[in-house]
Amino acid sequence: MCRVVDLRQAVLAKNDEAAHTLRAELAARGTVIVNLLSSPGSGKTELLERELLLARERGVPVAALTADLATENDAVRLARSGVPVKQVLTDGLCHLEAGMLGRHLDGWLPGDTRLLFVENVGNLVCPASYDLGESLRVVLASVTEGEDKPLKYPTAFGLAHLVVVTKTDIAEAVEFDQAAFLANVQQVNPGVEVVFTSARRGAGAGALLDRALAVAGGTAPHAPVMAQRQRAEAHGHDHDHGPDHDHGPDHDHGPDHDHGHDHGDGHDHGHRHDHDHDHPHTGSHTHRAGHGHVPSEAAGFPPGAPSAVVPTR
Amino acid sequence: MHEMSIAMAVVGQVEEAAQAAGATTVTAVRLQVGELAGVVPDALAFCFELACAGTVLEGARLTAETVAARARCGSCDREWPVGMPPELCCPGCGGASDVELLSGRELQIASVHWEDGPACAPVREPIPEEA
Numbered sequence: 001m002c003r004v005v006d007l008r009q010a011v012l013a014k015n016d017e018a019a020h021t022l023r024a025e026l027a028a029r030g031t032v033i034v035n036l037l038s039s040p041g042s043g044k045t046e047l048l049e050r051e052l053l054l055a056r057e058r059g060v061p062v063a064a065l066t067a068d069l070a071t072e073n074d075a076v077r078l079a080r081s082g083v084p085v086k087q088v089l090t091d092g093l094c095h096l097e098a099g100m101l102g103r104h105l106d107g108w109l110p111g112d113t114r115l116l117f118v119e120n121v122g123n124l125v126c127p128a129s130y131d132l133g134e135s136l137r138v139v140l141a142s143v144t145e146g147e148d149k150p151l152k153y154p155t156a157f158g159l160a161h162l163v164v165v166t167k168t169d170i171a172e173a174v175e176f177d178q179a180a181f182l183a184n185v186q187q188v189n190p191g192v193e194v195v196f197t198s199a200r201r202g203a204g205a206g207a208l209l210d211r212a213l214a215v216a217g218g219t220a221p222h223a224p225v226m227a228q229r230q231r232a233e234a235h236g237h238d239h240d241h242g243p244d245h246d247h248g249p250d251h252d253h254g255p256d257h258d259h260g261h262d263h264g265d266g267h268d269h270g271h272r273h274d275h276d277h278d279h280p281h282t283g284s285h286t287h288r289a290g291h292g293h294v295p296s297e298a299a300g301f302p303p304g305a306p307s308a309v310v311p312t313r
Numbered sequence: 314m315h316e317m318s319i320a321m322a323v324v325g326q327v328e329e330a331a332q333a334a335g336a337t338t339v340t341a342v343r344l345q346v347g348e349l350a351g352v353v354p355d356a357l358a359f360c361f362e363l364a365c366a367g368t369v370l371e372g373a374r375l376t377a378e379t380v381a382a383r384a385r386c387g388s389c390d391r392e393w394p395v396g397m398p399p400e401l402c403c404p405g406c407g408g409a410s411d412v413e414l415l416s417g418r419e420l421q422i423a424s425v426h427w428e429d430g431p432a433c434a435p436v437r438e439p440i441p442e443e444a
Contacts, residue, residue: 001428001429002340002426002427002428003336003426003427003428003429004424004425004426005330005334005424005425005426005427006423006424007326007327007330007422007423007424007425008421008422008423008424009326009330009421009422010420010421010422011319011322011323011326011344011420011421011422012319012322012420013326014322014325014326015322093318094315095315095318097318125315125351126315126318126351128351129315129319129350129351129352129420130315150398151398152398154349154397154398154399155349155350155351158349158399158401186402186409187398187399187400187401187402188398188399188401189401190401190402190409190410190412191409191410225384225401225412225413225414226349226399226401226414226418228413228414
């Protein structure tokens with residue numbers, strides 16, 4: 001017999017549930033996640049490194065997780081701040097998902113962490129659709145990217161709690177039109193705060209940290225119009241389907257695209273793992289403080305060398 | 314492109330629901346995709362076919378129904394199509410503090426056609442008296 005069944009399930013329901021759970025679990029231990037989105041090359045890592053250093057100087061327990069398709073360069077840079085840093089290699093996947101993030105935090109995230117900065121994959125399209133359990137979502141754009149970036153990537157900018165403009169030290173050289181940029185942000189996300197920073201010159205230093213600490217302290221972030229829960233009746237359905245379905249616990253849907261980088265075992269980046277690895281790493285790989293990595297070490301760690309970057313899989 | 318992840322989430326959820334209902338074959342899936350959902354329907358259709366392979370959804374038809382994005386201003390009561398790129402400040406009074414997005418962010422599995430027996434009659438609208 002053939003039947004038509006109204007499922008009425010949100011496609012990303014599982015991710016949203018995992019995000020909800022992660023947010024609640026972290027809140028219970030006093031940690032909030034800050035999700036940083038931007039296009040590649042916008043200066044996320046540079047800005048974050050400064051903010052992490054500032055947090056450490058102020059005695060705020062912070063940690064950072066950075067996601068890239070390949071290389072550990074970003075984690076090596078962030079680890080110079082001396083705070084716990086973890087690199088996640090997505091092996092080609094263009095975004096992080098909440099369940100994936102949760103697995104990477106298990107056994108790694110120090111219990112006293114107040115703020116966890118998640119540097120999402122450099123991409124303004126895909127990461128925008130995935131709630132990671134963050135309490136503050138920040139979108140960054142550098143002055144070189146053009147004033148119309150918010151209009152070209154309305155989902156990313158429209159869902160942001162905070163917009164950070166980077167590299168303002170070269171704004172004049174690239175003829176950045178600040179008023180036009182602000183108007184475009186306002187069009188897709190009325191009322192959102194925009195802060196201007198230059199990691200090189202120190203302008204806006206601490207702005208991101210301050211906003212994150214405010215949210216961690218209980219201040220409600222900006223409520224984007226685009227993030228509002230929509231009324232079911234707005235779609236023209238004239239019958240009631242009742243409350244949301246219960247989806248049960250989160251589970252993997254298909255191959256796990258995501259694997260980390262294991263130092264010293266051959267740097268097996270080319271492999272695609274078609275089953276879910278879960279090898280929680282223990283303390284031997286975890287380093288709370290930086291180990292004085294210089295950029296030249298980014299090319300490869302000798303086997304067994306101490307690393308400020310936690311290898312994961 | 315995250316349409317593959319989206320397609321796999323759709324297939325996973327439909328599979329789960331089909332199994333729970335004892336359905337053996339899923340022949341069609343209808344999605345609602347809001348203008349502001351950040352999903353490209355063509356890319357999704359391509360990925361959907363791949364994601365269905367080897368599941369009860371193999372060969373299932375995907376219909377993606379686009380939901381227009383509309384907003385309403387609480388200050389002046391005006392309602393408008395937000396368009397793309399979206400205009401979320403009120404085009405009437407210019408207000409931005411009391412704007413409500415009525416639709417456009419949907420990314421939802423609306424309905425599914427499945428078979429829970431060997432034979433399948435052509436799909437038609439159910440007649441109320443049948444119930």
